[in-house]
Every structure is written in structure tokens, then in C-alpha cells.
Ligand SMILES: *[C@@H]1O[C@H](CO)[C@@H](O)[C@H](O)[C@H]1NC(C)=O
């Protein structure tokens with residue numbers, strides 16, 4: 444099933460039909476049938492860490508524990524995997540592989556407002572005031588503080604935090620903010636520089652596809668430019684609506700509607716690139732399948748092929764509902780804890796990172812502009828969001844954590860060479876204890892997956908390097 448695209452969670456998330464086998468190798472987020480429900484635990488957390496007059500307001504935060512590798516007598520460290528803007532999944536990632544080597548105790552902590560960790564009963568704007576990365580970081584610190592005494596960890600026990608994507612940012616930021624509690628951090632594919640727009644995303648996807656299959660890239664380019672031209676032609680919007688089986692006709696004068704449709708229809712390509720797991724040989728199976736359609740002239744012009752791709756991915760629905768109003772209705776639902784409304788809130792109020800189509804003339808055209816996202820924020824939260832408001836909000840974050848001039852220490856920052864988010868994760872530091880690793884041929888958070896014999900050589904080497912760095916840092920008092 445596809446979710447509404449306006450707030451794509453930035454962690455990888457397999458959403459394609461099995462027929463496409465796009466989620467090959469993506470074990471995260473999916474439990475094999477027959478597995479027992481993980482043994483969730485609950486931590487009593489403070490609602491507002493920054494209001495000492497209100498410390499009585501509490502809620503239950505969900506977490507997981509795995510002590511199978513813990514070697515207490517040998518002074519084993521404690522690994523905390525930070526979960527981000529989706530429901531927490533099982534504690535099965537690469538952290539466990541490292542834990543085996545280091546005899547580490549493992550925890551995983553769900554992020555406030557996502558999954559079952561719900562500080563408030565609904566997502567009204569009043570309640571969303573308690574959702575921010577600042578509160579989430581304070582949750583992490585408070586969790587570590589209390590878990591240390593609850594488990595009677597020996598004095599000097601070292602906590603190492605792990606996280607990927609937005610949670611990777613939290614890993615890096617938490618090490619910066621609480622160095623007395625957190626000894627080191629491994630941040631996979633983090634976002635380090637919140638800002639209103641992030642057109643680099645589509646640009647990287649463009650480059651990856653163009654490098655992979657230039658004919659496919661040309662064809663996507665043609666399809667999108669014809670799409671844009673058609674909107675300007677009398678009757679063109681009607682033809683497009685028919686071609687893409689839209690539930691209601693596009694109105695060429697309604698820019699929000701056009702942007703939302705363009706966003707929904709094009710998102711299959713970024714999603715493939717973001718969720719691809721380059722195994723040995725670096726093939727992208729799912730891109731092969733889509734590109735085969737996009738380059739098959741027997742189907743018709745590129746725009747027709749484009750609609751075929753969309754049809755195949757959405758064949759289970761009678762019509763494609765890509766209406767802006769439908770998306771807004773979903774975003775306004777204060778009872779739905781799925782993730783969309785919460786993540787949109789975080790983007791509108793502190794992170795920005797709206798995925799706009801770049802000016803450079805990429806294969807994704809030019810229809811998805813920042814105003815569309817600002818309108819979405821305004822309509823979802825009944826408040827005027829201007830570009831300067833979002834700019835200021837992201838600036839507050841950069842003033843606090845440094846953005847690209849992040850000055851944390853003992854942090855590993857891992858990026859993948861084909862990850863659409865990679866440009867946001869690369870920071871400008873020459874501190875020897877900030878280790879930057881870019882993995883050739885992998886996408887978003889690939890290094891966080893459990894180790895697999897299919898892993899590419901660069902991925903395996905990156906993991907060995909992370910292990911070496913952790914060995915060194917854990918030995919530092
Ligand atoms: C949302 O929750 C608040 C309490 O946190 C409550 O006062 C309000 O009525 C709720 N809204 C709805 C629509 O139920």
C-alpha cells in the first residue's frame with residue numbers, strides 16, 4: 444500500500460507490492476509470521492522536560508531489551524538503538540552483531556508520539572507542542588539516567604547510541620548534548636542540516652538512475668516534461684486524469700493539486716533508490732523492473748509507460764486518489780497515530796527538509812515547490828506557515844546543534860553513496876574523533892541492517908571499520 448507522499452518517513456520503509464520484490468533483504472519493519480511478539484517494556488517518561496513546574500505529567504514510553512550478549516563482569520558496554528519517526532521494530536539490527544563482539548547490553552527506545560509511545564491521547568496542535576527533537580533527546584538522556592540505576596550497571600559503564608536517518612541525527616545530537624551520559628554514537632544516514640528545502644534529494648535520485656540506466660532516465664525525463672506540458676494545454680489535464688486513472692480530474696489552476704499529483708506519481712523512483720539494498724554486484728532489482736517498462740516503446744510514449752508503472756504498482760485500487768484535499772484530510776486526523784501527522788509536524792516546526800523538485804532540470808520536472816509544502820503545513824495545523832517561519836525554525840536547530848559545522852566528538856557518521864539523503868549527512872569537521880564513512884553502492888541506512896552473507900564488500904568493510912572504531916573508543920576511559 445502507498446501512503447500519502449507528502450511526509451515520506453526518511454527511514455527506509457518497504458511499501459511496494461511483493462510482486463515487485465522491492466523489499467528484498469529489507470527485514471526491518473516486517474515481522475515474519477510465526478514470530479512471537481517482542482517482549483515490550485514500558486518506561487515512565489516525563490511529558491515536558493523543560494518545565495520543572497510540570498514534572499508530574501508522565502506517560503509510558505515503549506522499549507526493548509536484549510541481554511543475550513551482555514558480559515557484565517567484563518565491563519560490557521550498553522548499546523542503545525534510538526528509534527525514529529516510525530513505530531519501533533524489533534531489536535534485530537546490526538547493533539546486535541556489534542553487541543555480540545563487545546558483550547554489550549542492548550536497548551531500543553521508541554520515539555515519543557510514534558508507534559505505541561503516546562504522551563497524549565490525540566494529536567491536536569495543543570498536544571503536539573510536546574513533540575520535538577529536543578524533547579526526544581531529553582527522553583533519551585532520562586532513559587539512560589534511570590536505566591543505569593535500575594539495572595545497577597557498574598560505575599563507568601559506557602553507553603553507545605545508534606540510530607539511522609532522523610534517529611541518526613538524534614544519535615549524533617545526543618552525544619553532543621550529553622557527553623557525560625553517552626560515550627560515543629554511530630549515526631547512520633543522519634540528517635545534520637535542517638533547512639526548509641532539500642532539492643538535493645531528487646537530484647541524487649536523478650544521478651543514481653542516470654548512472655544506472657541512461658535510457659530509463661531519459662524516458663522518465665520525457666514523461667515528466669510531457670506531463671507538465673499537458674497541464675498547460677486546454678483539455679490536457681483531463682487527458683492526464685484519464686491516463687493515470689485519477690479519482691477526480693486535475694484542475695490545472697489548482698497548484699496544490701498539481702504538485703500533490705506530481706509528487707504521488709513520481710515517488711516510485713525515489714522510493715526504489717532510497718530503499719535499495721545493494722547486495723553483491725550492486726544491482727537494483729526493482730529499478731530493473733521499472734526501467735524495463737519505462738524503456739519499452741511497444742507500450743507507447745514515455746508518458747504512457749509512466750502510467751503503466753503507476754498502474755502496476757496500484758492495480759488493487761479502482762482509481763488513484765492523489766487529491767490534495769484527501770491528503771490534507773488524512774493529515775488533519777488528530778486520532779491517527781500512524782506517523783504522517785507527527786512527522787509533518789516535525790518538518791513544519793523544526794526540520795523543514797521539504798523535497799522540492801530542483802531547479803537544475805532533473806527528470807522530475809519542476810512542479811513540486813516549497814509553497815505546496817507550506818500550504819500543507821498551514822492546512823494541516825490551522826496556522827500560517829511561511830517560508831520565513833520554517834527558515835527560522837530550522838535555524839533554531841542549527842544554532843543548537845551546529846548543522847554542517849557540528850562539533851560533536853566520538854561520532855561515526857555513515858552515509859551511502861546512492862542514498863538520496865546523503866548530502867544532508869555530510870558534515871564539515873576535521874575532528875579526528877568524528878569518523879565519516881561513505882559506503883560505495885549502498886543507500887539509506889544499509890549498515891543498520893543485520894549482517895548478511897549477501898552484503899557487498901564495501902558494506903562489509905564499513906562494518907568492520909565501525910567495529911574497529913568502537914573497539915578503540917570503548918577502551919578509552
Ligand atoms: C484531545 O486531547 C485533549 C487532552 O489532551 C482533549 O482535551 C481534547 O478534547 C482531545 N480532542 C478530541 C477531539 O478528542
Ligand SMILES: *[C@@H]1O[C@H](CO)[C@@H](O)[C@H](O)[C@H]1NC(C)=O
Pocket residue numbers: 668671672675
Ligand atoms: C506552464 O505554465 C506555467 C504558468 O504559465 C509556466 O510557468 C510553465 O513554465 C509552463 N510549463 C510548461 C511545461 O510549458
